[in-house]
Amino acid sequence: MAHILIVDDSPTDAKVLSGMIERAGHRVSTAASAEAGISLARSQRPDLIIMDVIMPGINGFQATRSLSRDPDTSSIPVIIVTTKGMDTDRTWGLRQGAKDFIVKPVHEKDLIDRIHTLLPN
8 A cells, every 4th residue: 555645726636536545445635726736745755746737836846856966865756647638748847857747637546657657675
């Protein structure tokens, strides 16, 4: 069982994603802002982070960049899960340090397969 942190300002999206991940047998923590997500990532050291992009304050791209450049959190894989579906968004997200990029709406099997690909063995 892995510990996965979901960073998403939408309570509905966070609940849907949590349900998918919990059904796959993993433990979930949530943060409703990028700032809270960065703080939780540093204190809880999750095995993987699911990051939304469009949030008030720091956006998900900025948070991903911050986490990937911090020696304490740089080893935690980030999957960006967003409504932003342009190729440039995907490219930019991966340049910020994300290991994968999924466009909402998320299909449960696809999400879980990608999570399992990135989780440490």
